[in-house]
Amino acid sequence: MAGLRLGPLLRYTDGSCATVWVETNRPCTAEVRCADGARGTTRTFQVAGHHYALVAVSGLTPGTSTEYEVLLDGTRAWPPPDSPFPPSVISTPTEEDGLRVAFGSCRWAAPPAGGKDPVGPDALDTLSARIAAAPGGERPDVLLLLGDQVYADEVSDATRQWISGRRDLNELPGEQVADYEEYTHLYYESWRDPEVRWLLSTVPSCMIFDDHDVIDDWNTSAAWLADMRATDWWRERLMSGLMSYWVYQQLGNLSPDELAADPLYAAVRETPDGTDALRDFAARADAEPASVRWSYRRDFGRTRLLMVDSRAARVLEEDRRTMLDPGEAAWLREQVLDERESYDHLLIGTSLPWLLPHLVHDVEAWNAAMCGGERGARWARRGERIRRGADLEHWSAFPSSFDALADLIAEAGTGPGAPATISVLSGDVHHAYVAEPSWADRAPDSRVAQLTCSPVHNSVPPSIRLGFRFGWSAPARALGRRIARHGRCAPAAVSWRKTGGPWFGNQLMTLTLRGRSARLRLEQARTDRGGGITLRTAMERDLA
Secondary structure, X not given: OOOEEXXXXXXXXXXXXXXEEEEEOOOOEEEEXXXXXXXXXXXXXXXXXXXXXXXXXXXXXXXXXXXXXXXXOOEEEEXXXXXXXXXXXXXXXXXXXXEEEEEEOOEOXXXXXXXXXXXXXXXXXXXXXXXXXXXXOOOOOEEEEOOOOOOOOOOXXXXXXXXXXXXXXOOOOOOOOOOHHXXXXXXXXXXXXXXXXXXXXXXXEEEOOOHHHOOOOOOOOHHHHHHHHOOOOHHHHHHHHHHHHXXXXXXXXXXXXXXXXXXXXHHHHHOOOOHHHHHHHHHHHHHOHHXXXXXXXEEEOOEEEEEEOOOOOOEOOXXXXXXXXXXXXXXXXXXXXXXXXXXXXXXXXXXXXXXXXXXXXXXXXXXXXXXXXXXXXXXXXXXXXXXHHHOOOOHHHOHHHHHHHHHHHHHHOXXXXXXXXXXXXXXXXXXXXXXXXXXXXXXXXXXXXXXXXXXXXXXXXXXXXXXXXXXXXXXXXXXXXXXXXXXXXXXXXXXXXXXXXXXXXXXXXXXXXXXXXXXXXXXXXXXXXXXXXXXXXXXXXXXX
16 A cells, blocks of 8 residues: 655645645555645656655635645545644735744754753754644744755764664765665654654745755865765765755745746656656756756745755856856846845845854955965965865855845845845854844845854754854954955955844744734744743844
8 A cells, every 4th residue: 555655745835836745655646635625636756766746736725724635546644543733734825914934954853862852852843843732823834944954974873773784884985874765764864753744744845955965065165076076985975965855855846837847857757767867967967067956936925035055056166166156146136136126025045144253254255265375375275174174165255256145135125126125044053143234335225134043953062152152252353354364355245243143052033024024033942841842932023
């Protein structure tokens, strides 16, 4: 009998249609059937011996919420008969309802050992518990997962033991993930968590990768990439990472119309086994990164979301190093400026923060100058070692891209038709903060903010807390200016100040957007005295 191995995940939604992703244990027909009569059905497709379906559901009614079930070959597979959770629903809010956007990144999914979680309660588990306890209460309209949904290079003890049953851990890549099958295990471990599984079945989600979805410091430099390509295990790791990302994350980011026009999706579905077609695509993405676009756009009424690939779209050669290749940069500009008057809020999702603590920014700009040869070959070699050791690879490590994004944001936020807010949503740095930029030569009409929220579930060592607290301080700014002078770094296109944080812990931010108003809330997962978990508000404020 056909059964669910993973899912369902509610992914794309708009006023009349939705997509629901599932993985099954065998080929079958997957059907989503809603209580209000909306439905969708499709056959599964196969990749590397695994079976998947992305069901397009049509006939939904705007402004409603309807329960749904998943049937495989006509037999109900979801919800399970003994589920302790409320029914999964597909909601289609209207512009008048406003929009709640929850976001965060960095979820290490290792299950607690002995009932105690060494990194504290999981923010997604806690959000799920709150929604399940009051199904008719407040919930996000969409959940943005901004990278490191899985950790291919930092596996749990249980996954390490499972891998050791497949191959010799003394051979590279050792205790890290090696191939597609091992990636599937990471997703099982992460998304079969009962609370997270139910949450993702009832709250739509948008996702983008970051480095740990493939490997720490992925694409940090041309020298790094050359070193990785010289190994005998990297190619399979990268192919498997990109293939699994496309199946488990990227497909659900796309609308039914985009899927219908996607030749790869058609090729994978039309053949009995789509592995070769998908592997060819991944090989092309590795050899010619500019030929593939992982970034995407979603419009939620009068809110525009642009999810930007800040990993695979990089140009790494030191003499023309950029965060986005020319085609990607042109795409971003086009999407930002397209019918600008049609949106009130612009959200730019990038896994890596644009605005960092000032000391970190100056060190990254200095390092980019050193690696580029500003102080000669010796400093270039030293700079490369420092870059890798200290993870100096954010937007500030690509100074021309940092400035280009600043210019684009200022252009979008100035003049008639400017949105009320422009928010850069990021994660990665294992703490949360709010920073607001200012331009010396202009004053945008939009309220612009860097909103950083991380982690959802991961450790925050004392050294990170101390380093980032100091990085925002006045002495750190003075130190950073001295370092930047040594690198002969040009001034950044903007200045900025921290207006909130830093906050540390497992956490989520939520933007509530209604008309031209915007309200921001930060909630942290906490264990109460009775041993239960709860989300506590650490900050709430108006942005517009």
